[in-house]
Amino acid sequence: PFCQKELLRDVIVVTADTELIQRCKRAAERSSSVGAKSLQVIDPNLFLQDMESVVGDTLANIEQEQRVEEEKQLEQSNDDKITSDMENEITLGARLIAVETQLKNSKKKKKNVSPKKRRKLEK
Secondary structure, three states: OHHOOOOOOEEEEEEHHHHHHHHHHHHHHHHHOOOOOOOOEEEEHHHHHHHHHHHHHHHHHHHHHHHHHHHHHHHHHHHHHHHHHHHHHHHHHHHHHHHHHHHHHHHHHHHHHHHHHHHHHHO
């Protein structure tokens, strides 16, 4: 137990037991001549309240970070969808231009064909 050893480092004792607190303080006083550090005694109820506060704040921060991350992912997926839609529109526009060009070229070729040749081609 703590009381049988010398107090050579910082120690925190969480207890409401007055006898244990007294034993720890006596051991700390005996260790002070050896260059001991400090002894802190904390009431368990206060310790639990502080822990709940810290954990509660931490959980709130984690939840906030998760919401922000989800919003970023949703925003990114929306951006990706918009980008994909734009790329599809560009691709379709390019195909349309290519088809229009082919149609114009084929019309020009038909103009150069004499009526006799056209009748032969149609048969």
